Amino acid sequence: xxxxxxxxxxxxxxxxxxxxxxxxxxxxxxxxxxxxxxxxxxxxxxxxxxxxxxxxxxxxxxxxxxxxxxxxxxxxxxxxxxxxxxxxxxxxxxxxxxxxxxxxxxxxxxxxxxxxxxxxxxxx
Amino acid sequence: xxxxxxxxxxxxxxxxxxxxxxxxxxxxxxxxxxxxxxxxxxxxxxxxxxxxxxxxxxxxxxxxxxxxxxxxxxxxxxxxxxxxxxxxxxxxxxxxxxxxxxxxxxxxxxxxxxxxxxxxxxxxxxxxxxxxxxxxxxxxxxxxxxxxxxxxxxxxxxxxxxxxxxxxxxxxxxxxxxxxxxxxxxxxxxxxxxxxxxxxxxxxxxxxxxxxxxxxxxxxxxxxxxxxxxxxxxxxxxxxxxxxxxxxxxxxxxxxxxxxxxxxxxxxxxxxxxxxxxxxxxxxxxxxxxxxxxxxxxxxxxxxxxxxxxxxxxxxxxxxxxxxxxxxxxxxxxxxxxxxxxxxxxxxxxxxxxxxxxxxxxxxxxxxxxxxxxxxxxxxxxxxxxxxxxxxxxxxxxxxxxxxxxxxxxxxxxxxxxxxxxxxxxxxxxxxxxxxxxxxxxxxxxxxxxxxxxxxxxxxxxxxxxxxxxxxxxxxxxxxxxxxxx
Numbered sequence: 001x002x003x004x005x006x007x008x009x010x011x012x013x014x015x016x017x018x019x020x021x022x023x024x025x026x027x028x029x030x031x032x033x034x035x036x037x038x039x040x041x042x043x044x045x046x047x048x049x050x051x052x053x054x055x056x057x058x059x060x061x062x063x064x065x066x067x068x069x070x071x072x073x074x075x076x077x078x079x080x081x082x083x084x085x086x087x088x089x090x091x092x093x094x095x096x097x098x099x100x101x102x103x104x105x106x107x108x109x110x111x112x113x114x115x116x117x118x119x120x121x122x123x124x
Numbered sequence: 125x126x127x128x129x130x131x132x133x134x135x136x137x138x139x140x141x142x143x144x145x146x147x148x149x150x151x152x153x154x155x156x157x158x159x160x161x162x163x164x165x166x167x168x169x170x171x172x173x174x175x176x177x178x179x180x181x182x183x184x185x186x187x188x189x190x191x192x193x194x195x196x197x198x199x200x201x202x203x204x205x206x207x208x209x210x211x212x213x214x215x216x217x218x219x220x221x222x223x224x225x226x227x228x229x230x231x232x233x234x235x236x237x238x239x240x241x242x243x244x245x246x247x248x249x250x251x252x253x254x255x256x257x258x259x260x261x262x263x264x265x266x267x268x269x270x271x272x273x274x275x276x277x278x279x280x281x282x283x284x285x286x287x288x289x290x291x292x293x294x295x296x297x298x299x300x301x302x303x304x305x306x307x308x309x310x311x312x313x314x315x316x317x318x319x320x321x322x323x324x325x326x327x328x329x330x331x332x333x334x335x336x337x338x339x340x341x342x343x344x345x346x347x348x349x350x351x352x353x354x355x356x357x358x359x360x361x362x363x364x365x366x367x368x369x370x371x372x373x374x375x376x377x378x379x380x381x382x383x384x385x386x387x388x389x390x391x392x393x394x395x396x397x398x399x400x401x402x403x404x405x406x407x408x409x410x411x412x413x414x415x416x417x418x419x420x421x422x423x424x425x426x427x428x429x430x431x432x433x434x435x436x437x438x439x440x441x442x443x444x445x446x447x448x449x450x451x452x453x454x455x456x457x458x459x460x461x462x463x464x465x466x467x468x469x470x471x472x473x474x475x476x477x478x479x480x481x482x483x484x485x486x487x488x489x490x491x492x493x494x495x496x497x498x499x500x501x502x503x504x505x506x507x508x509x510x511x512x513x514x515x516x517x518x519x520x521x522x523x524x525x526x527x528x529x530x531x532x533x534x535x536x537x538x539x540x541x542x543x544x545x546x547x548x549x550x551x552x553x554x555x556x557x558x559x560x561x562x563x564x565x566x567x568x569x570x571x572x573x574x575x576x577x578x579x580x581x582x583x584x585x586x587x588x589x590x591x592x593x594x595x596x597x598x599x600x601x602x603x604x605x606x607x608x609x610x
Contacts, residue, residue: 034600060534064259066180067191067508069537091541092422092602094259096179112179120422120600 051081054104092120158211173265195505285344354383410493421599495555
């Protein structure tokens with residue numbers, strides 16, 4: 001019964017947000033064309049700017065106009081602590097990037113990384 | 125030509141006599157039921173707009189307002205009528221306010237008409253672009269609160285539906301657009317109205333025991349039903365239906381758009397040809413549709429950068445102001461002015477001034493304008509219809525602190541933009557055909573001896589506008605603000 005209570009307490013322990021973590025990002029190319037391929041690279045850094053490994057993260061990209069479908073893709077960890085994903089943007093305009101997920105120490109990460117512009121096609 | 129405008133074009137189809145729907149609409153609490161529903165939605169908009177995330181696709185304020193409300197508004201206008209004015213939550217709050225303070229004044233005569241409403245409508249369109257309201261949940265919430273405040277303030281001082289008739293920008297949009305609606309409130313039997321001595325439809329139904337007490341108000345917008353023509357200024361409030369002691373008002377099916385060429389004098393409005401303010405409102409409606417859509421495509425950013433360089437300014441307001449003056453004033457002035465001149469020349473009829481000819485024909489462009497608004501707002505509704513689900517789920521997490529409605533299904537959106545394009549094209553083309561029909565009806569009415577010659581210049585204007593609209597639809601969309609940075 002004691003073990004059960006402890007287990008219940010452990011399961012019910014609230015997930016702490018990772019508030020002291022910094023997110024660096026870049027998209028290659030920096031202003032990709034609509035429907036063109038782009039690669040997003042993310043680094044998650046601790047307070048002494050060391051990369052945090054072992055996180056399960058996803059990248060969410062939302063347009064700044066309501067009603068447009070977001071892009072939600074899992075980030076894949078590379079050997080050097082960089083998390084990477086291939087993206088294809090469906091609409092030209094401003095996209096707001098969020099990095100969300102769980103760090104290796106089970107802290108929750110939910111940070112707005114920044115904004116980028118996707119170039120439109122050549123006007124007709 | 126007169127045979128067309130008897131007001132009894134489609135006799136016998138009366139929605140108020142339908143089972144279920146008719147019963148609901150005849151119910152004295154029908155309007156307040158619609159209003160309560162929209163009040164709940166407005167409350168969610170304000171709360172989530174002020175307290176929720178600052179990202180437009182993730183906030184109920186921006187999603188509900190700029191995707192669902194706008195889209196469903198035009199769809200309802202096309203499919204039925206001005207039911208969003210019927211369900212207006214601003215008027216519900218105003219009614220509550222009037223229980224505390226009854227208005228005593230009449231709106232000043234010199235301010236009556238659509239002149240102020242014109243300025244406000246244009247101002248809202250300008251502010252929408254300048255401040256990128258579609259991207260700002262908090263600003264959207266403040267806009268909704270401003271509407272509540274304005275309706276309450278104005279209608280607490282002035283009697284009737286002053287805010288609706290003379291000021292509300294959304295209302296003016298709805299009034300013009302509802303000329304394309306298939307339903308209209310009309311009297312059923314003229315003989316019944318001729319025998320009526322109390323005119324309850326406009327003056328209200330009074331208590332038999334205490335005649336100074338009005339038990340059911342009549343039309344607050346001053347529309348006397350026996351002389352009412354068309355949908356302009358009708359908010360579908362159904363007060364007239366409730367007030368009429370003879371059950372002589374029906375919600376009847378009609379041919380959309382025909383009222384734009386109807387020469388009859390209209391209760392509360394007069395003749396359309398004698399109302400330059402209404403004609404300018406129609407012009408703003410039409411050219412505003414093009415400008416609003418143009419602001420979302422790539423070439424507008426090239427144009428604004430060119431303007432910025434040409435004017436030697438980095439002021440977004442100035443550059444946008446130039447675009448608005450060009451699109452809403454210069455373009456209509458040139459196009460409609462030239463067409464009016466040519467009409468006078470081709471028909472060899474110079475009884476009316478160029479300005480008067482232009483204002484009479486301006487109404488004929490409304491179907492095209494409606495088609496463009498439908499194409500634009502319909503796009504956002506169709507591509508983002510299901511985003512309401514994840515946004516509501518996310519809002520539940522924001523308010524309750526836990527996923528009460530489940531984890532947000534962010535992949536839910538709507539149709540692919542490419543799949544919506546043929547629908548948009550169809551809307552614009554149908555609107556163009558509608559406008560061509562109305563323009564020719566105006567010619568038949570005003571130039572019965574040479575209607576084809578009279579129509580030609582306006583058909584050319586219409587083709588140019590349609591070509592511009594189709595060009596806009598073909599442009600790559602770029603959803604970013606009008607800022608000159610980036």
